Amino acid sequence: MARPQSELLRARTRTAWLFLAPMLIVLAMVAGWPLLRTIWFSFTDANLGKMSQAKFIGFENYYASFGGILQDPDWWRSVWNTVWFSVVSVSLETVLGMIVALLLNVDFRGRGFVRAAVLVPWAIPTIVSARMWGWMLHDQFGIINDMLERAHLISGPVAWTADPHLSMWSVVFVDVWKTTSFMALLILAGLQLLPSDCYEAARVDGISPIKVFFRVTLPLIWPALVVAVVFRSLDALRVFDLIYVLTSSAKETMTMSVYARQQLVDFQQVGYGSAAATLLFLIIAAFTALTLIATRSRASEG
């Protein structure tokens, strides 16, 4: 009896590997090989102009007497900017997304229409929306300044994307505009799976809606919320195109990705830029590992 079963199991494993092979090969090609090469470049003095003459220089791109990346204040500034951007934008998107999801969960006339309308900002290319906002936030001709002036909220034109104190907030604002509806849809999907009898019971007992939200809704959708927040955070840590289009390579908004691109493409310093890219990988990997550990210990507790 045991033999046919193990044969079946073996056949199944064989099929599995056969069907997975194309995927594994292409992913190894795109995710494994280039990554290893980037790490290798980070230990060389490679330059885009003369790649063949690259020499191994050990950790000098990271730390050296003439200044490695770990001694560059601009790098640390871009690390800080990335973390700040990720924490602020993801928090805002989660809270606002939650509110929008609760709104869209109510059945009203034209709900499908509203749902489609809020999805549009997410569905268009970032390069287009960033350009549009760059213009709407323009200090002289932008409609935002005009509206705020008419509402007497500001007394003169504000340079939203050029003012060092405001540019980061402008970037966060546009990111929130673009991504909140996506968060809302993820949360909404969680909401729609909730059993309605909990709510019936709560309503019969006359419990206030706010209490119902914190005691019933939030705990029930917590798992879906955590997944959405982790995925968004990973995206936010890599943020590139929005910031690059809106504020170019300005120091006040430079993130790790923008820093690495500037070194690699503008300055053609492949070795040094690869060191920045490698550090970016390490930071994202550390964040992912921490999240996995946190969710796993939580799961084993429960």
Add this chain to the structure above:
Amino acid sequence: MARKATTSRRLVMTFVAYTFALILFFPILWMVITSFKSEADAIALPPKFLFFHWTLANYIDVQARNNYWRFAFNSVALSFGSTVLGLIVGIPAAYAFAFAPTKNTKQILLWMLSTKMMPAVGVLVPIYLLLLQFHLLDTFTGLILILFLSNLPIMIWMLYTYFKEIPHEILEASRMDGASRWKEIVYVLSPMAVPGIASTVLLNIILSWNETFWSLNVTNIHAAPLTAFIASYSSPEGLFWAKLSAASTLAVAPIVLLGWFSQRQLVRGLTFGAVK
């Protein structure tokens, strides 16, 4: 009494939802309106909302400056090409994950998803050099390969979550009748999973259509899609807002229309994997 309270609350909610949707949609609306203005009207102060001389001149100028249809054709070819490749590799892989799980399945799935976390800029130089070596810079093949590879994990993950819901018994029955694994996928599984495959295809087309980083870095003229077309309007300091708006409207129109009409499938596709 209770019923009346809910009705008025519902009215307030409806009003709030519509206001919110309008605010969210306003920048797109403003872009479309601006695209019909003359350059002078576009920068007029105070801004003109509806009462200006509507003109198609910007669209004609944009078409004359850069042949829109060529970029649009490239965008279509690139998104469809990468999607078809993704299905060919993705369906067998998702099938294996869903119907022939081994003890390593979970680890492989995690590893596959983790490749999505790579920042594109980190592998820019190696991939650029690889394309250079194989003479694939500024070719359809090169960019289709990149788009296909970067979206493959998401595609497989989505297909996997759909396939998981299909009962094993049906597939086993067809195998009893002598169908090979391949026939099983093509004739039994795929027709049953059509809604899931449709959502996956939609999401993949949108993601490919919007991809900018690689499109800018590995194409030049021949294979450049619409995102590169927009990027070519690179001096917002010059006062060409109306033309930029017209170009932007042209670039997003196809994808917004597609997304709008398939909103239901798209939302289901986006949310399925996250919840299950």
